[in-house]
Amino acid sequence: MTAPLLRLAGLSVAFDGATVVHGIDLAIAPGEALGMVGESGCGKSVTWLGALGLLPDKARVAGSVRLAGAEILHAAPATLDRVRGGRVAMIFQDPASALNPVHRLGRQVQEALRLHRGLAGAAARAEAKRLFDLVGIPDAARRLDAFPHELSGGQNQRVMIAMALAGQPELLVADEPTTALDVTIQAQILDLLQALRRELGMALVLISHDLGVVAEVCDRVVVMYAGRIVEQAAAARFFAGPRHPYAAGLMAALPPLDGPRAPLLAIPGGVPEPGALPPGCSFAPRCPQRDAACQAGVPMLRPVAAGHDIRCLRSAA
């Protein structure tokens, strides 16, 4: 593997004493597309917000986040401000509320252009228009003067993407970018993200609870459960046969496109509260394959093949 663009090591996040992310180790290669999947509350968003210093002050973030070898976790504010938007950009779930309602869209994009590329005035406006064209916003020149409430959710997400691209980042973290959008719009936004990644050679972290979305876009898949990575593998390998019982359960819960209609298999139970994790494997209480050893201690993340790791005592054997 080439030197990673970004490496998380032992990243943990705690709120009010309850640990919600337990020691995430993860490396992103330049230009790679990584999918992070898991149920709501499994810590996939918090991992990235914590890594970029975007959580509120009461969150305790520990571990290491190295961008091209340089530590950025708890770095000086000026350093972080250059990294955020300039080298690692992030877009969010609900584009309508993620854009400032009182500023014109063009101004919000131009703010990023000023900060990261020193562009101002007519040059910034021209570049903002080019970015709007690039992300497929029709009638870009006029949309620069519009406010967020005047555009649809899909158009606002395109604006968010344009704003994220303004700093020419090496990595884009997209946190559930299509969850709040209509299905047809979802597909358009995903296509756009893929096209941009090819064109700009930018790495992508796609956070989603939708396995279909990840299958379509990503080279590699990381599955999180209750604040831990439980499986990671190349996308093709993962979708051919997930090994962790939780990941297998997620796949089994997807409706098949062909074959006879059969009831979907749901995973029984719910995600444990961060403050009340079971002593051993967090998934054990819901796991069809559990035995006594599963409750003894938290299993390690172990390789089952090259580049394919799982955190399970039963399936790794």
Next chain:
Amino acid sequence: MLRFLVLRLARALLTIALVVSFAFVVLRLSGDPALLIMSVDAPPEAVAAFRRAWGLDEPLWRQYLSYFGAIASGDLGRSMRDGRDAIVLVGERIPATLALTVPALLIKLGLGIPAGIHAALHRNSWSDRLVMLLAVAGFTVPSFVLGLLLVLVFAVQLGWLPSGGQDSWRHAVLPIITLGVGGAAVLARFTRSAMLEVLGQSYIRTASAKGVPWAQVVRNHALPNAAIPTVTIIGFMVGSLIAGAVVVESVFSWPGVGRLLVVAVANRDLAVVQCILLLVAATMVSANLVVDLLYGALDPRLRRGGSR
């Protein structure tokens, strides 16, 4: 936009008319000016003559109609006590009241808003707790209690400032502080919660995520949004510039509109009370109108018809 303005103006006039009508009826049902202004043992013929002279012997609806007729032609009536035009009597007092309420408003804005912003930005710190403690104290203590307390300390004990009257600027200091403190406390609390609300919004995180330094996030992204709810309260304060000092003027024997109102109500000096209430309603309503227009300027979502 023009249609909006005309509609708002019509509603404003209706509000003023309702306030004045209410005052008109209540004042006439709650006491007889003839008996209050003449002495109680005045001969009945004199009382009857007084009533006739001021039109108080006519049925209420006719008094009401002729009152509104007079207002329409710009006549706000005369004081029953000294026979001068009510508007002149009230007008004389306005500068004295504004001499208290305008500096007090500046204190409210200059103290309340920065304190609220600071508290929100340093949530749960000792300075936040201190600001909130003072704010709760500031708006739970009634102004007459605070006024008397200040008199006790600075006039009686220390002897630094006079306790009442209107002879020099020094006489205005305690009333201005009394008025300013309560409003500053309200504004501090309000600004703090407006800021906290805004700071929790997703677009603040977006701004940080695109590398905007925190000071600029606060200035360019949080403050313009937090200003929207805060403007409502400020509008309210501006609207009460004329009538907001009734209690404080009484405590400090300050000869402003507020004290005139108290005396006029006690005497059932109908024209004067109505004139003051008309003025108060008009300032409050105009302040509200300005607030509505400001909303449009501050929040593009509330702009009507103008944008694409």
